[in-house]
Amino acid sequence: MRTWHKIIFGDCRNMKEIDRPVHLMVTSPPYYNAPFDYPGLFNNYDEYLGLMRDLAKELRRVLAPGRIACFVTQDVRIKGKLYPVAADIVRIMMEEGFIYRDRIIWRKPEGYIRISRRSGVQIQHPYPMYFYPDNIFEEILILQNGKYRYPKINPSFKSSQINLREFNEKKWYLSVWDITNVLPFKGRLEEGIAAFPEEIPKRLIKLFTFVGETVLDPFLGSGTTMKVAKELGRNSYGYEIDLELKPIILEKIGYSPFPLSDDTIEIIEREDSKRLRTSLQKRVAKQRSVTKAKSRT
Numbered sequence: 001m002r003t004w005h006k007i008i009f010g011d012c013r014n015m016k017e018i019d020r021p022v023h024l025m026v027t028s029p030p031y032y033n034a035p036f037d038y039p040g041l042f043n044n045y046d047e048y049l050g051l052m053r054d055l056a057k058e059l060r061r062v063l064a065p066g067r068i069a070c071f072v073t074q075d076v077r078i079k080g081k082l083y084p085v086a087a088d089i090v091r092i093m094m095e096e097g098f099i100y101r102d103r104i105i106w107r108k109p110e111g112y113i114r115i116s117r118r119s120g121v122q123i124q125h126p127y128p129m130y131f132y133p134d135n136i137f138e139e140i141l142i143l144q145n146g147k148y149r150y151p152k153i154n155p156s157f158k159s160s161q162i163n164l165r166e167f168n169e170k171k172w173y174l175s176v177w178d179i180t181n182v183l184p185f186k187g188r189l190e191e192g193i194a195a196f197p198e199e200i201p202k203r204l205i206k207l208f209t210f211v212g213e214t215v216l217d218p219f220l221g222s223g224t225t226m227k228v229a230k231e232l233g234r235n236s237y238g239y240e241i242d243l244e245l246k247p248i249i250l251e252k253i254g255y256s257p258f259p260l261s262d263d264t265i266e267i268i269e270r271e272d273s274k275r276l277r278t279s280l281q282k283r284v285a286k287q288r289s290v291t292k293a294k295s296r297t
Ligand SMILES: C[S@@+](CC[C@H](N)C(=O)[O-])C[C@H]1O[C@@H](n2cnc3c(N)ncnc32)[C@H](O)[C@@H]1O
Pocket: 010, 011, 012, 013, 027, 028, 029, 030, 031, 051, 190, 193, 194, 195, 196, 197, 218, 219, 220, 221, 222, 223, 224, 225, 239, 240, 241, 242, 245, 276
C-alpha cells in the first residue's frame, strides 16, 4: 500500500497544513512540567491547559465526523502536588464537543519504575499516613468526534480486518493493557524522549482506522506513531515543535533521500519551530548550577 507522511516542525496549536480528513489521532502530550522530562516547559498549569484547549479546537476541525482522538497520558506530580492532567484533558475535550468514549489503563511491568519509588517511605515508617504508592500506569483516553456512521461491510475492507487471534491472545478486549514501556537504555534512539511503545499506536490504529486512512500525532516526539502508521499502510501527519528531534524522527520512520518504496515523506519546517531540547537542557543545567552554588554558600 502506497502511503504519504507529512512531518511539520511547528506548534500544533495551528495545524493549517492539514488539508485532508484525519481519521484518528494518537498522541502523548508533554507531561506538563514533569521534573524528569519537561522541567519549566510551561510557565504554569493554566498555560498548559491553554495548549490543550487550542489543540481540542483544532482536533474538532480536522478529525472526520465520528472519529477518535486518543491521548496517552497520566497525572503529573511536581513537588509532591498531583496535577489532574487526565481529568482536565477529558473535560476540555468534552467542552469542545467530543464524546468521552473509553479509558484504557496501560499497566507497565512492576519491575521497572522510571520516575521514583515512593513506597519505600512506608517501609521506613510502618505506621499510618506514610502510604505513597509507586505509579505503574498511564491512561489512554479515547474521545469521539460525534456520532460515527458505520459503513456497510464489503470485500474491500478485508485488509483492515482485526486479527481476532491477536485480539484474544493479547487481551485487547480488556480495559487494562499490559504493555512494557520503552526502557531508557543508553544510546537508544529515543533516549531523553518520553516515547511510548509501538504496541500502543499499533493497537489503536488497527482498532480505529481502515487501511489507507490517515493518522495524526500532534506531539510526534521521536516519531513512533508515524512509524507504525507507515508500517500498517496508513497515511500520517505529525507535528513536533522541537527541530532537534528531526534526525531521530527521520531515522525512526526510515527516511531516505533515495527511497526504496513508493511511500512519500514530506518535511515542513515552520517559522515557529524551536530548538527546544537545547534551550531546555541549557535551562536545566543553569538551574542545577544555581542550586549547586546556593548549596555551597
Ligand atoms: C511525550 S513526547 C511524545 C513522544 C512520542 N509519543 C514518542 O513516542 O516519541 C511530547 C512531544 O511534544 C512536543 N511538543 C511540546 N509542545 C508542542 C507543541 N505546542 N506543538 C508540537 N509539539 C510539541 C515535545 O517537544 C515532545 O517531543
